[in-house]
Amino acid sequence: MRCRTALVALVAAVLIAGCGSxxxxxxxxxxxxxxxxxxxxxxGTPVEDGAAPGLDGVPGSTGAANPTGPAGQAPPGSIASGxxxxxxxxxxxxxxxxxxxxxISDVSGPVPGLFQSAQQATKAFVEYFNATQGxxxxxxxxxxxxxxxxxxxxxxxxxxxxxxxxxxLVGSMSAFDQGGGPAAAGCGIPDLRASSVTAQRQxxxxxxxxxxxxxxxxxxxxxDLVKASYPDTVGKAAFLYLNADASAQxxxxxxxxxxxxxxxxxxxxxxxxxxxxxxxxxxxxxxxGARVVYWIGSAQYAVRLQQAMRQQGYxxxxxxxxxxxxxxxxxxxxxxxxxxxxxxxxxxxxxxxxAQQKLYRDWLARVAPGAAPSYFGMFAWAAxxxxxxxxxxxxxxxxxxxxLDALRxxxxxxxxxxxxxxxxxxxxxxxxxxxxxxxxxxxxxxxxASGFSCGSLIDTGVGG
Numbered sequence: 001m002r003c004r005t006a007l008v009a010l011v012a013a014v015l016i017a018g019c020g021s022x023x024x025x026x027x028x029x030x031x032x033x034x035x036x037x038x039x040x041x042x043x044g045t046p047v048e049d050g051a052a053p054g055l056d057g058v059p060g061s062t063g064a065a066n067p068t069g070p071a072g073q074a075p076p077g078s079i080a081s082g083x084x085x086x087x088x089x090x091x092x093x094x095x096x097x098x099x100x101x102x103x104i105s106d107v108s109g110p111v112p113g114l115f116q117s118a119q120q121a122t123k124a125f126v127e128y129f130n131a132t133q134g135x136x137x138x139x140x141x142x143x144x145x146x147x148x149x150x151x152x153x154x155x156x157x158x159x160x161x162x163x164x165x166x167x168x169l170v171g172s173m174s175a176f177d178q179g180g181g182p183a184a185a186g187c188g189i190p191d192l193r194a195s196s197v198t199a200q201r202q203x204x205x206x207x208x209x210x211x212x213x214x215x216x217x218x219x220x221x222x223x224d225l226v227k228a229s230y231p232d233t234v235g236k237a238a239f240l241y242l243n244a245d246a247s248a249q250x251x252x253x254x255x256x257x258x259x260x261x262x263x264x265x266x267x268x269x270x271x272x273x274x275x276x277x278x279x280x281x282x283x284x285x286x287x288x289g290a291r292v293v294y295w296i297g298s299a300q301y302a303v304r305l306q307q308a309m310r311q312q313g314y315x316x317x318x319x320x321x322x323x324x325x326x327x328x329x330x331x332x333x334x335x336x337x338x339x340x341x342x343x344x345x346x347x348x349x350x351x352x353x354x355a356q357q358k359l360y361r362d363w364l365a366r367v368a369p370g371a372a373p374s375y376f377g378m379f380a381w382a383a384x385x386x387x388x389x390x391x392x393x394x395x396x397x398x399x400x401x402x403x404l405d406a407l408r409x410x411x412x413x414x415x416x417x418x419x420x421x422x423x424x425x426x427x428x429x430x431x432x433x434x435x436x437x438x439x440x441x442x443x444x445x446x447x448x449a450s451g452f453s454c455g456s457l458i459d460t461g462v463g464g
Contacts (some may be wrong), residue, residue, distance in 0.1 A: 079388055079389060083392040084396075086138040091398060093167030097138065100142045100165060100167055101126075103123075103380075105148060108147050111150065115376055119171070120364060121171060121360060122145075126384065127363060128363040144165055155179035167400065169191040180201070181198075190407065194211060194376055195379055202427060210386060210415075212424050217458070221432060225453055233291040233317045237293075238269075238290035242270070249463040257460055267285060295320070302321050302334075318340070320342045321343060322343065338438060342435055342436070345433060347418065348419065381415070385416070394406055411423050431454045431456065434453065
């Protein structure tokens with residue numbers, strides 16, 4: 001049986017995934033968008049990030065960490081304050097004083113630092129929690145970080161190790177996350193991911209994405225927001241995407257959803273990974289009179305397409321793509337050619353940071369100075385916060401089974417307003433999103449006027 005690639009929309013935010021052993025480094029690099037850089041986790045070897053020593057000596061701090069209550073309990077008002085009593089070694093990775101969690105994310109590989117922002121965000125939350133929130137029934141958090149190496153084998157290897165060393169996986173992001181699914185299911189480890197990007201990992205019973213996406217379920221909010229912003233374009237739409245099984249699935253699903261909301265597509269085109277001449281595709285866009293162009297694929301290829309469009313003097317009313325483009329590197333790489341890009345997102349806008357996003361950014365700066373906050377980082381932070389809240393709910397007798405049972409009951413999770421409502425336990429795509437537009441090198445809200453627009457879920461039957 002041939003190896004099957006799959007794509008899961010991050011509310012249609014695209015991340016190409018597949019069977020790493022069948023792709024060259026060049027191909028895998030082409031299918032992913034660069035992320036932040038920084039210190040590298042050792043492949044196959046855990047790097048322990050112990051309990052934070054408190055705020056003493058941390059730039060920008062005002063003093064020592066908030067003290068814990070009696071017997072190491074959380075201080076009143078903290079996110080862990082609902083947990084009373086203490087427990088011992090109740091399950092693998094749990095002692096009377098610690099809960100060991102693991103993060104498995106792509107750090108090395110053809111695109112260095114691809115999902116390091118997810119690992120950094122998880123570490124930031126652990127540092128924040130241990131320094132200011134006390135403990136969960138007397139237990140601090142301990143983080144072990146693994147590098148999945150942008151490879152399904154790397155994800156499998158790291159998951160197998162984490163099964164033996166950690167109580168749960170938290171905030172992980174791997175482009176080839178299907179590799180670790182069988183190992184996670186086999187050991188029964190709770191796997192609370194930033195997002196699952198392959199259908200195989202989504203179907204893994206112990207795996208839950210805080211970005212709770214299914215490729216066949218598309219929110220009507222996306223096409224409806226584009227239609228409201230550019231009403232004259234609905235009869236002249238185009239959809240272009242990288243010619244890989246995964247991106248093709250996602251493009252077909254999104255196009256079907258848009259068609260159900262009134263869009264007519266005059267041009268649909270897959271583009272081979274190795275294709276460097278985009279001029280013929282732009283010529284077709286011009287000939288067909290396309291007024292809105294959707295793109296699904298990595299951000300660097302979006303740049304290539306828009307540069308070709310600029311060279312031929314073609315400017316559609318809107319160029320619409322996913323949150324991988326909502327990134328400073330995309331703006332730097334594309335320059336004037338990408339001005340006007342419209343991105344859909346289901347997380348708080350960076351330009352409108354709320355209290356929870358500011359907390360994430362502040363602690364990210366403490367653990368990884370110079371690192372840029374990211375869409376994936378926000379979901380990893382949200383995953384870590386949900387882990388703590390769920391562990392508090394379970395109580396002192398913390399077991400993997402009890403954690404999994406509790407996670408299945410989590411619906412409409414927002415991480416205190418950091419992300420749009422996510423059906424984590426139900427594993428259903430979020431129905432809510434917003435649009436941002438790049439203008440003059442600066443991103444700003446396009447719609448709705450505030451918050452997120454929430455629609456209905458359209459089952460397109462693609463990739464389900």
